Amino acid sequence: MTHHTAIELAAYSPEWPQRFAAEQSALAAIFLAPTFRIEHIGSTSVPGLAAKPIVDILLGAPALAQIEARIPAIEAIGYRYRPELETVLPLRRYFVKPTDRPRNVHVHAVELESTFWVEHLLFRDALRALPALAAEYGALKHELASRHRDNRGAYTDAKAPFIRSVIKRATKQIALAADPR
16 A cells, blocks of 8 residues: 655544544444444554544454445445455455545454454553553654655554564463463
8 A cells, every 4th residue: 555645643632532433423323232343443542642643443343244245334424445455454344534535534344353353452452551652652653754754654564563562462461361370
């Protein structure tokens, strides 16, 4: 995926959880709980963390077919379906809003309990629970945004080792808590 706009990080905004809540409400009319889950993920979901001002939403379903059956309904509330990105992540259905740039909402629709689902929530929850970790991630993001200002792929790739290390630590802590022997 090639983007031609520079990476701009914005200071945390209380509008981000409000935007998530509005989108969650609209999506919940299509994807009813408890069968489906809708979560706020990404940096905009972590209080105090700088982010690209795009709200990332994780939509979980028991099966991708249940998401695919509702694509027309998602498009009817202003989202654009991006099937071409499934070559990179075939187990995710991706939607953006508004349909033209600049976009301020991304929906990542996946199967509940998939690796994508679990890892994104682990990472978010670790950053929310540990302000020092969130600050470390924020500093890294600023450094990388400066270094890779015009290359979103390089920016994302450079964040990956930090993200993987947080997920690995969180997974290990959960395993230890479940079986403290």
